[in-house]
Amino acid sequence: MLSRREFLKLCLAATATTGLAEILIPVLRQASAQSALPRPPVIWLELGSCTGESVSLDNTRNPNFYQLLTEFLDLRYHWLYNTVQGDGAVRVMLDTVEKEAGKFWLVVEGSVMTAADGRYNHIFMRNGEMVTGLAALREFAPKARYVIAVGDCAAFGGPGAAHPNPGGGKGVWDVITDRVVINVSGCPSHPDWMTGTFSHLLLYGLPELDAYNRPKLFYSRTIHDQCQRRQQFEDGIFAAFPGEGGCLYKVGCKGPVTHADCPSRQWNDYVNWPVKAGTPCIGCASPHFPDGMTPFYNHLPDIRTRSVSVSVRKIGAAFAALGVGAVATHLAAGIFARRIHDHYLDGTKPSDPAPPENLTQVKQELDDLIRQQNALMSEAKQLEAAKPHRRRPKSWLRRLVGFWRTEDKTGKDK
Amino acid sequence: MARKTIFPMTRIHEPIRVDVEVEGGRVTDAWVSSHLYRGWEQMMPGRDVRDSILFTQRICGICSSAHAVADCLALQQATGLAPTVNGQHLINLILAADIIQNHLRHFYLLALPDYAAGPDTPPWTPRPPKPDFRLPAKTSAELVGRLPAAVRIAASAHELMAMFGAKAPHQQTIMVTGVTQQTNADQIKAATAIVRQIKYFIEGVHIPDVLTVAAHYPDYYTIGKGNGNFLSFGMFPDPLTGRRAIRAGVQTGGGAVGDVDAALISEEIRYSWYREGSGGRPDTENTVPDRDKPDAYSWTKAPRYKGLAFESGPLPRAVLNGEYREKGGGVMDRLIARAHETLKLCRLAEGWLAQLVPGQPSLRPYTLPPQGEGAGLTDVMRGALGHWLKFKDGKIQHHQVVTPTTWKFSPRDASGRRGVVEEALIGTPVADLASLVEVGRVVRSFDPCFTCAVHAVNLPNAKPLII
Numbered sequence: 001m002l003s004r005r006e007f008l009k010l011c012l013a014a015t016a017t018t019g020l021a022e023i024l025i026p027v028l029r030q031a032s033a034q035s036a037l038p039r040p041p042v043i044w045l046e047l048g049s050c051t052g053e054s055v056s057l058d059n060t061r062n063p064n065f066y067q068l069l070t071e072f073l074d075l076r077y078h079w080l081y082n083t084v085q086g087d088g089a090v091r092v093m094l095d096t097v098e099k100e101a102g103k104f105w106l107v108v109e110g111s112v113m114t115a116a117d118g119r120y121n122h123i124f125m126r127n128g129e130m131v132t133g134l135a136a137l138r139e140f141a142p143k144a145r146y147v148i149a150v151g152d153c154a155a156f157g158g159p160g161a162a163h164p165n166p167g168g169g170k171g172v173w174d175v176i177t178d179r180v181v182i183n184v185s186g187c188p189s190h191p192d193w194m195t196g197t198f199s200h201l202l203l204y205g206l207p208e209l210d211a212y213n214r215p216k217l218f219y220s221r222t223i224h225d226q227c228q229r230r231q232q233f234e235d236g237i238f239a240a241f242p243g244e245g246g247c248l249y250k251v252g253c254k255g256p257v258t259h260a261d262c263p264s265r266q267w268n269d270y271v272n273w274p275v276k277a278g279t280p281c282i283g284c285a286s287p288h289f290p291d292g293m294t295p296f297y298n299h300l301p302d303i304r305t306r307s308v309s310v311s312v313r314k315i316g317a318a319f320a321a322l323g324v325g326a327v328a329t330h331l332a333a334g335i336f337a338r339r340i341h342d343h344y345l346d347g348t349k350p351s352d353p354a355p356p357e358n359l360t361q362v363k364q365e366l367d368d369l370i371r372q373q374n375a376l377m378s379e380a381k382q383l384e385a386a387k388p389h390r391r392r393p394k395s396w397l398r399r400l401v402g403f404w405r406t407e408d409k410t411g412k413d414k
Numbered sequence: 415m416a417r418k419t420i421f422p423m424t425r426i427h428e429p430i431r432v433d434v435e436v437e438g439g440r441v442t443d444a445w446v447s448s449h450l451y452r453g454w455e456q457m458m459p460g461r462d463v464r465d466s467i468l469f470t471q472r473i474c475g476i477c478s479s480a481h482a483v484a485d486c487l488a489l490q491q492a493t494g495l496a497p498t499v500n501g502q503h504l505i506n507l508i509l510a511a512d513i514i515q516n517h518l519r520h521f522y523l524l525a526l527p528d529y530a531a532g533p534d535t536p537p538w539t540p541r542p543p544k545p546d547f548r549l550p551a552k553t554s555a556e557l558v559g560r561l562p563a564a565v566r567i568a569a570s571a572h573e574l575m576a577m578f579g580a581k582a583p584h585q586q587t588i589m590v591t592g593v594t595q596q597t598n599a600d601q602i603k604a605a606t607a608i609v610r611q612i613k614y615f616i617e618g619v620h621i622p623d624v625l626t627v628a629a630h631y632p633d634y635y636t637i638g639k640g641n642g643n644f645l646s647f648g649m650f651p652d653p654l655t656g657r658r659a660i661r662a663g664v665q666t667g668g669g670a671v672g673d674v675d676a677a678l679i680s681e682e683i684r685y686s687w688y689r690e691g692s693g694g695r696p697d698t699e700n701t702v703p704d705r706d707k708p709d710a711y712s713w714t715k716a717p718r719y720k721g722l723a724f725e726s727g728p729l730p731r732a733v734l735n736g737e738y739r740e741k742g743g744g745v746m747d748r749l750i751a752r753a754h755e756t757l758k759l760c761r762l763a764e765g766w767l768a769q770l771v772p773g774q775p776s777l778r779p780y781t782l783p784p785q786g787e788g789a790g791l792t793d794v795m796r797g798a799l800g801h802w803l804k805f806k807d808g809k810i811q812h813h814q815v816v817t818p819t820t821w822k823f824s825p826r827d828a829s830g831r832r833g834v835v836e837e838a839l840i841g842t843p844v845a846d847l848a849s850l851v852e853v854g855r856v857v858r859s860f861d862p863c864f865t866c867a868v869h870a871v872n873l874p875n876a877k878p879l880i881i
Contacts, residue, residue, distance in 0.1 A: 052475020086420035166453030268576035277580035295462035
């Protein structure tokens with residue numbers, strides 16, 4: 001089996017080349033064929049949701065949705081897919097909670113409606129009594145092996161908790177405070193982010209999480225860091241209206257403050273993503289979505305809502321000091337210089353994903369791939385280091401870089 | 415007489431509770447209620463009106479593009495702006511792709527397990543105690559074997575949507591004057607290829623599968639018959655003529671097809687959890703939630719046209735357009751009409767793709783007028799959808815949504831008249847009181863989606879969001 005370290009590398013490499021799952025699938029197949037992987041029982045609760053996460057998960061490519069249900073997960077309860085209805089479905093769910101206590105995964109979609117003691121959202125009936133989503137969550141969460149909040153609503157309240165929040169929507173971790181809740185945010189969450197997190201849980205247990213409990217695998221870098229239009233930002237070429245060429249920062253792109261890997265991963269079988277389609281990133285994977293990100297078409301320093309993140313204020317401060325415009329964007333080129341040159345990595349594709357014959361072979365292939373990626377990355381780093389301005393110790397530019405960064409040297413959020 | 419409750423009803427979107435009274439093996443009365451309230455329309459006032467399209471589509475993750483298109487139409491009326499030719503074609507394409515995706519998934523993932531035993535693994539197991547499977551074992555296995563392919567094709571419909579909409583669900587490119595994604599020859603070719611592939615699947619597999627099911631369940635042509643009132647707002651306007659590819663119409667009790675007058679739409683709240691004295695026409699109504707209201711049993715309001723409940727969706731659309739003659743107006747007619755519509759959408763999509771001019775702008779820059787008021791009426795996956803909005807100084811002042819699911823799944827109105835599905839359930843035979851599979855089939859044939867039925871309101875005392 002892959003070591004955890006190798007898996008992490010693989011995920012990072014995969015975002016730069018193609019879908020993570022394309023490489024992951026033979027590994028998972030192999031492992032499950034050798035019965036190394038028990039299928040975990042899963043209870044999927046929909047609370048104040050739009051079902052967008054389930055629909056997004058339907059779009060998963062490798063493993064596809066059918067494989068996910070028949071080979072990897074044991075989806076005991078999800079009212080969108082259960083064949084049996086009413087009491088029958090409730091019985092399956094309660095049985096699973098009882099008999100698989102400590103083993104089952106609790107996946108939650110949608111914000112927890114807390115107004116009127118949760119009575120704005122009833123989700124099932126037990127012994128003739130209506131049960132609220134809030135009560136069910138409080139009852140099931142302590143017994144679950146993992147609690148996974150998928151989508152921005154479940155993770156942070158999201159659109160379901162937008163101002164003035166009449167239903168009292170909250171994120172799962174606002175309600176379940178005494179244990180780890182894994183947040184797979186996004187509106188909706190990318191199917192890879194969900195399957196990738198599930199895979200990590202299956203293979204190695206809890207993934208490394210950031211300050212917002214999101215798996216670092218997918219949320220460690222900002223959209224802006226990886227964006228294809230990044231060069232235009234650095235060159236000071238800006239779109240004056242959505243749909244035009246150039247960086248979309250001035251028409252409201254929230255890429256600089258949103259952590260996700262959309263630019264390299266892309267959406268729906270990797271065909272497109274908002275900025276590529278000429279529309280600004282609206283920060284849907286952010287803990288401050290949507291209120292902290294509106295108006296969607298106004299650029300960052302103009303935001304005056306109550307929940308603006310610190311980084312936004314920093315951008316405002318930086319731009320006030322430098323003067324907005326071409327000068328500032330030119331300097332910004334230096335500020336963001338720590339990126340890895342994506343185009344060096346784009347050239348590599350993984351080998352044919354036909355299932356290898358044994359695990360050793362899988363491992364060999366992955367080793368090759370990782371070695372290849374590492375070589376490219378180190379080359380990119382060397383080129384990066386060769387730039388003269390990088391050598392200057394503690395210049396005012398460096399200090400600005402330090403001010404800009406939202407994480408310290410060890411990778412933790414400041 | 416026995417009263418049975420199904421909660422949650424599975425294989426539909428969001429929490430719905432169905433209560434039925436059964437006497438002599440038949441349903442004699444029914445109540446349908448929805449159990450989620452998020453207060454979406456309360457969240458709208460005070461927001462930047464340009465955000466409206468992106469924000470309202472998050473009402474629903476299954477028909478996100480539907481809300482985007484309805485809101486876009488409302489804004490077009492409010493601002494007097496119109497999309498570019500390419501832009502309108504692309505908006506049509508995005509909506510069509512989303513509908514195709516929805517219809518395919520509805521049949522294979524949500525409806526089929528009612529007629530053929532799915533794989534022997536959860537969530538397809540356990541099955542109801544008396545499932546009433548009539549297909550021969552071989553046919554049944556063939557149908558179920560097509561599940562992976564169907565799921566894949568539905569995902570490729572979303573790929574098509576993402577090509578022009580950036581991502582799915584919750585596309586991000588639709589604006590008042592078009593779509594931010596510019597077209598090029600490459601992309602048009604790729605999109606055409608995807609549409610062809612979907613079309614082959616629908617012609618060769620999907621429609622025959624639906625007809626196979628229908629052949630083995632002939633009694634379901636009449637089981638679950640609606641109230642005979644059909645409504646459609648029409649959809650897919652042509653960029654030049656404004657004529658809708660699927661036209662609007664209203665038909666009462668099998669009579670002549672007439673024109674739709676939006677002024678005749680109003681919502682009643684006698685049995686909904688909203689304070690008395692609210693309700694009314696969507697462009698003015700102002701409603702306050704009241705969870706403890708006696709007698710009320712649903713968060714869904716009761717939209718009425720000329721005081722009557724109307725069915726909308728693929729079957730009404732096909733009948734109003736003179737393309738389908740219903741055999742009984744029941745469950746099977748709905749499934750078949752939905753499958754035929756999926757094919758029709760593929761053909762329409764091919765036409766729009768052929769009319770796209772690479773390099774021509776799909777979006778025109780604009781500035782908003784200081785104020786405006788508009789209604790966006792369109793048909794979507796499940797039927798007639800309307801968005802009513804007012805804005806001033808760039809901020810939304812009023813926003814109301816009347817969704818297809820509220821039309822069909824409304825509770826009773828002030829005169830005690832049942833909603834469409836409540837009416838359709840009456841007379842449904844029930845073989846086994848424990849499983850009630852027949853009731854599930856009728857409810858599912860309407861493809862309910864309660865996410866958007868969650869009626870949200872515009873509170874008079876709500877503070878607008880300060881931006």
